[in-house]
Amino acid sequence: xxxxxxxxxxxxxxxxxxxxxxxxxxxxxxxxxxxxxxxxxxxxxxxxxxxxxxxxxxxxxxxxxxxxxxxxxxxxxxxxxxxxxxxxxxxxxxxxxxxxxxxxxxxxxxxxxxxxxxxxxxxxxxxxxxxxxxxxxxxxxxxxxxxxxxxxxxxxxxxxxxxxxxxxxxxxxxxxxxxxxxxxxxxxxxxxxxxxxxxxxxxxxxxxxxxxxxxxxxxxxxxxxxxxxxxxxxxxxxxxxxxxxxxxxxxxxxxxxxxxxxxxxxxxxxxxxxxxxxxxxxxxxxxxxxxxxxxxxxxxxxxxxxxxxxxxxxxxxxxxxxxxxxxxxxxxxxxxxxxxxxxxxxxxxxxxxxxxxxxxxxxxxxxxxxxxxxxxxxxxxxxxxxxxxxxxxxxxxxxxxxxxxxxxxxxxxxxxxxxxxxxxxxxxxxxxxxxxxxxxxxxxxxxxxxxxxxxxxxxxxxxxxxxxxxxx
Numbered sequence: 001x002x003x004x005x006x007x008x009x010x011x012x013x014x015x016x017x018x019x020x021x022x023x024x025x026x027x028x029x030x031x032x033x034x035x036x037x038x039x040x041x042x043x044x045x046x047x048x049x050x051x052x053x054x055x056x057x058x059x060x061x062x063x064x065x066x067x068x069x070x071x072x073x074x075x076x077x078x079x080x081x082x083x084x085x086x087x088x089x090x091x092x093x094x095x096x097x098x099x100x101x102x103x104x105x106x107x108x109x110x111x112x113x114x115x116x117x118x119x120x121x122x123x124x125x126x127x128x129x130x131x132x133x134x135x136x137x138x139x140x141x142x143x144x145x146x147x148x149x150x151x152x153x154x155x156x157x158x159x160x161x162x163x164x165x166x167x168x169x170x171x172x173x174x175x176x177x178x179x180x181x182x183x184x185x186x187x188x189x190x191x192x193x194x195x196x197x198x199x200x201x202x203x204x205x206x207x208x209x210x211x212x213x214x215x216x217x218x219x220x221x222x223x224x225x226x227x228x229x230x231x232x233x234x235x236x237x238x239x240x241x242x243x244x245x246x247x248x249x250x251x252x253x254x255x256x257x258x259x260x261x262x263x264x265x266x267x268x269x270x271x272x273x274x275x276x277x278x279x280x281x282x283x284x285x286x287x288x289x290x291x292x293x294x295x296x297x298x299x300x301x302x303x304x305x306x307x308x309x310x311x312x313x314x315x316x317x318x319x320x321x322x323x324x325x326x327x328x329x330x331x332x333x334x335x336x337x338x339x340x341x342x343x344x345x346x347x348x349x350x351x352x353x354x355x356x357x358x359x360x361x362x363x364x365x366x367x368x369x370x371x372x373x374x375x376x377x378x379x380x381x382x383x384x385x386x387x388x389x390x391x392x393x394x395x396x397x398x399x400x401x402x403x404x405x406x407x408x409x410x411x412x413x414x415x416x417x418x419x420x421x422x423x424x425x426x427x428x429x430x431x432x433x434x435x436x437x438x439x440x441x442x443x444x445x446x447x448x449x450x451x452x453x454x455x456x457x458x459x460x461x462x463x464x465x466x467x468x469x470x471x472x
Contacts, residue, residue, distance in 0.1 A: 049093045049101070056086040056458050082121075083113045096135070104134035106147075129158075140166040149176055152220050152233030153249030153267065155304075159216055170225050177217040180237060180244075213240035222251075229253045243307045246270045260284045269303045276303035293325040295341075319345045335359045337373075348380040366394040383411040398430045417447040436460045 061081050087109050094103035111126035132145035141164070148158045161178015215238055222231025233249040248270055253263030260283065267277040278298040285291050300318035323341025330336060340354035357373035368391075375386045386409070392402040406422040424442035431437060437459050444452040 053089040058084040102136035153235035153247040175219040180214040291327040297321040415447040420446040
């Protein structure tokens with residue numbers, strides 16, 4: 001209307017122009033808003049935010065010896081009954097004064113109680129895993145606190161600091177920096193061989209690390225749509241001795257049709273100038289009953305270790321792998337899965353691995369799933385055959401159960417054992433929509449444990465709190 005008034009002032013006296021402007025601005029009867037009755041009015045959509053929480057408790061019972069005795073030496077054993085408690089909570093889509101659904105909170109922590117006597121374990125222990133606040137403003141966002149970065153050059157890292165990002169027209173940019181969260185076991189005392197094998201096993205108590213000597217920084221830039229994605233990332237992680245990790249990552253992917261997708265990724269270790277990981281994959285569905293996959297991989301596992309680790313000196317030879325997968329949906333209740341890969345190990349010869357599995361699904365209201373799989377692994381120094389059977393059954397609307405059995409048969413004995421076995425089972429009870437109880441137990445036998453029995457009882461509670469509508 002300002003444009004119309006300005007135009008009228010230019011061609012007519014001010015008063016007629018004002019009258020003409022009011023006539024033009026006045027709505028006609030057809031344009032006037034219709035008075036709606038209460039019956040026609042619809043309530044505004046409820047503005048909701050979500051809050052969820054979960055608690056998990058694990059109780060273990062076992063006997064342990066820190067190291068085997070040398071030359072028949074008797075090593076004292078300990079009976080351990082540790083109790084671990086894990087807490088998780090988060091809130092999402094909380095409104096802020098500047099924008100709706102722009103605040104998010106995330107929290108995770110664990111605690112441990114050690115009731116039996118131990119020479120090195122604390123009676124009470126725990127740590128904060130995640131505690132972060134996320135804020136959004138338009139296309140930009142920031143996350144502050146203890147958090148993690150995953151994928152790309154970082155692979156996976158936890159840190160205390162800040163991460164910021166922005167997304168617009170398919171492009172995205174992320175940057176982060178802070179102090180590295182050190183694993184709890186980095187500073188645990190323990191027995192170590194010092195010098196020759198004849199030396200006595202000593203308990204080594206490491207000094208407390210200087211927090212400022214462990215930090216990281218990095219970033220990622222890329223483009224993503226529903227059919228094409230790609231990103232270039234950088235990650236630099238330092239410690240008191242120098243470079244811990246310094247990587248450059250590349251990830252690309254495309255879905256040219258609904259029936260096919262392909263992609264590639266690479267992780268370059270800048271300290272050595274070699275690829276720690278390079279991968280190309282292709283997935284296709286040539287027929288509704290068949291899914292195909294192909295993959296080419298080059299890896300040097302030693303480059304994934306810290307540059308300051310003693311183990312990185314003893315570099316594991318890299319290997320190349322080529323293989324594929326096939327899934328056949330033969331019947332509505334029967335599916336076959338198979339895969340096969342061949343490996344080329346540098347300096348040690350070829351290898352191969354493969355699996356053939358059948359999956360049977362019966363029932364609708366209370367489904368039953370049965371999966372039987374056979375796998376074979378051929379490696380330069382040793383190999384094995386494996387048989388796995390898993391069974392799950394929904395007993396009723398509230399009860400579900402699973403049973404699993406694993407058997408491994410080695411080509412060459414390991415510590416005098418030629419087989420290993422694992423048996424496990426779970427029972428869950430859905431007491432409420434938001435409350436679930438689960439009990440599980442397992443029994444294992446391997447070259448490293450003549451008998452290993454574990455059990456766990458877990459209670460999980462999930463809740464959602466809607467925001468009340470604002471009063472007008």
